[in-house]
Amino acid sequence: MTLQRKTAPEFKAIENIHLIHPERRELANGCNVFCFNSGDQELVRIEWIFGNLRFKPESPLLNMAVNSLLTEGTHSLTSAQISDKIDFYGAFLQVDYGHDSSQVTLYSLNKHLHHTLPVIKDILTNSIFPEKELETFVRNQQQKLQVSLQKNDVMARRVFNKALYGDTLYGLSANLDTYNTLNRSDMQSHFAEMYQPSNCTMIVAGKIEPETLNLISNTFDAGWQNTVTKADTSQPAVIAASEHFYYNEKPEALQSAIRMGVPAINRTHPDFPALQVLNTVLGGYFGSRLMANIREEKGYTYGIGSGMSSLKHGAALFIATEVGADVCKLAVNEIEKELNSLQNELIPEAELSLVRNFLMGSLLGSLENVFSHADKFKNLHFAGLDYDYYDRYVNTIKTVTADRLQELAKQYLNFDQFYKVIVGKY
Amino acid sequence: MVKFNRFTLDNGLRVIVHEDDTTPMAVLNILYDVGARDEDPDQTGFAHLFEHLMFGGSVNIPDYDQPLQRVGGENNAFTSNDITNYYITLPASNIETAFWLESDRMLSLAFSEKSLEVQRNVVIEEFKQRYLNQPYGDVWLKLRPLVYKKHPYQWATIGKEIKHIEDAKIEDVKAFFKKHYNPQNAVMVVGGDVKTEDIKLLAEKWFGPIPSGEKYHRNLPQEPVQHDERRLTVTGKVPLDDVYIAFQMGARLDDSYYIAELMSDILSRGSSSRLYRNLVKEKPIFSEVHAYMTGSMDKGMFVFEGKPLENISIENAEAAIWAELERLKTELVPEDELTKVQNKIESTMIFSEMALLDKAMNLASFELMGDADMLNHETEKYLAVTKEQIKELSNQMFRKDNSSTMIYLAEKTV
Secondary structure, eight states: OOOOTTSOOOOOOOOOOOOOOOEEEEOTTSOEEEEEEOOSSSEEEEEEEEEOOOOOTTSTTHHHHHHHGGGGBBSSOBHHHHHHHHHHTTOEEEEEEOSSEEEEEEEEEGGGHHHHHHHHHHHHHHBOOOHHHHHHHHHHHHHHHHHHTTOHHHHHHHHHHHHHHOSSTTTOOOOTGGGGGOOHHHHHHHHHHHSSGGGEEEEEEEOOOHHHHHHHHHHHTTTOOOOSSOOOOOOOOOOOOSOOEEEEEOTTOSEEEEEEEEEOOOTTSTTHHHHHHHHHHHHSSTTSHHIIIIIIITOOEEEEEEEEEEOSSOEEEEEEEEEEGGGHHHHHHHHHHHHHHHHHSOOOHHHHHHHHHHHHHHHHHTOOSHHHHHHHHHHHHTTTOOTHHHHHHHHHHHHOOHHHHHHHHHHHOOGGGOEEEEEEOO | OOOOEEEEOTTSOEEEEEEOTTSSEEEEEEEESOOGGGSOTTSTTHHHHHHHHTTSOBSSOSOSHHHHHHTTOEEEEEEOSSOEEEEEEEEGGGHHHHHHHHHHHHHOBOOOHHHHHHHHHHHHHHHIIIIISSTTTTHHHHHHHHHOSSSGGGSOTTOSOHHHHHTOOHHHHHHHHHHHOSGGGEEEEEEESOOHHHHHHHHHHHTTTSOOOOOOOOOOOOOOOOOSOEEEEEEESOSSOEEEEEEEEOOTTSHHHHHHHHHHHHHHSSTTSHIIIIIIIISOOEEEEEEEEOOOSSSEEEEEEEEEOTTSOHHHHHHHHHHHHHHHHHSOOOHHHHHHHHHHHHHHHHHHTTOHHHHHHHHHHHHHHTOGGGGGGHHHHHHTOOHHHHHHHHHHHSOGGGEEEEEEEEOOOO
């Protein structure tokens, strides 16, 4: 039999996605612990996730700075001692500040947990934000910021977020001076209010043995108490700007950064999965309309894509790219054409079925290991959703119609309503 | 421990199978033994441009991406100075689609003029985005020729200049394909929820009929030992001064590579490392400072990079780095500190076993260097390094006359 090289082999559609559900425990101090037990390797990832406190316009960097400086000293350990202990046991400790929450993450081999966990406990209960470390942090952040401000894509993102989200944690674009608002005493009170068990969710993923759980309970229950003040995690209302067009001219730019989009819906909205399908068609994968036209057909850019950000108090659908400065106007015109075409014409069935299969493959592929299962859970948990969400998501991918997607395009993909930011030449 | 099975087709294609049933996915990774080092000095950036053209349709399949996306797969590729690597991840039940696509483009490309024209533009935009329109983006375009005088590592994978990319012709593309893209010059790794017997059948079916082609025998000018202190100062529109000091070091398979990697960890891995602790925290000299290695298959680079604080002179910044090197040259590393970096290597290896694609790429890369099983002996090589070896290598490597210093000065605005 001769080989049929012109014909694609048979393939199977993905029917079901199996997600590992966590076991939930609650410590006596109110901290919720979610455990994902699986894996052949003798290691574990533990996350301590805290809701950010209410945005303070007079000290806008507090949430970020307190999180960043958690590893910089406690009543009993200096910054150097903390890193020595963690590094010596081959563990990884990181702090991450996000728009809605901030977290501490520990990656550790199980055999070293009894050495590494007490360090985290110390950080979460005894951090002191030493003056010298704060100075170092501010100095280095200010230097890094000077470099970032020279990058067109970074500038475009800052201007875009400010326009969409206004005076909130999401819209913040710090200047060099903003760092001078930080002081130890604000940070200490912020720390005391935010980093307490009732504002903490722990997520444990990896090889979890009874001994692992005992260690966690013993370390993070006894001796970790709530303070009197409950953490205020409410946020000011998001108010988008009235101005929709921003042009920051850079006469010597070789490329222009373009970022444009609209306020949209977050994961809790019933239309979110369908809008994700539409977003994928537009700019969410390599074969998307934007990539096919603006990179693969016209060669205006190295890459263009669209995405959705789903935040607790806001959401956006946006397009981002960097294009040759001489073709910036042409690229913007092509983006407009692609948006209009999704509003005016039905997505052909062949394209839609490809996107359905692609999204299912992507979902399956995103479940690489036990950490990924924990990450899927976080998407749900912090949006107040349960696992039914993924059933709805899968169902929408498989069944959403071209008509429905056209309706959504008419609702969300109006070029005239887009916020548009251009940094470079136009 | 990453287990695998291995076989070679009659046409010379080396195949490795890593069975991992903890995932419903599969990976098909093909490494071609060609990188920017194999380019003509007047036609640089070609290996990378060629990588883009591999997605422009093959002899029997006009569109590479769509059929893969249709079965729930994704793909990408990268080019380095040493190799070009292509990978697909997809649901394991659809693995045959990956064989169909990859075997057809190993058989022959469509060589479309339109694809060449568009990808030349895309790569030129990539050149601008990553190397020209970024603060400090052109550092590697300038530092490489300072360190390498003979070896083709003197140019970056993107190429020396945009003109080389503009000038690429379809005949060059065809010749490059013939020379480098055939079964003898490739290593394929299939990993994930697959069985070796099935992969054998699929490999025979799809890759077996491809002619073996000509074996490419690499014969590159080797870089002579450096005996002169080199220095370059450039001024540009960047916000801060930046200091780079590069040293020639051993190739990836040299015993000295493992010693050097531990040295770079001692100096620069994590916040307990010497450079961070001493030169960012204790004595505030830099806002950031790092040490790292290029890990090249031929003679590599051990690089220091630091942005001095605004009140620190370039001379003092350089002197501070040299003082740390002097310490490595004169004092033995304390036992605890060596154990620390070795522990970190050990745990990193264990963590990396959780990522299927990483495992597949590593197997391919070690197989190319001689034996995929070397992956499973990496940790022990690091654990065997002694503090005496670190001191000895520091003395050999961190010499002024083995250094290339590049200073990037911020243009003062009037």
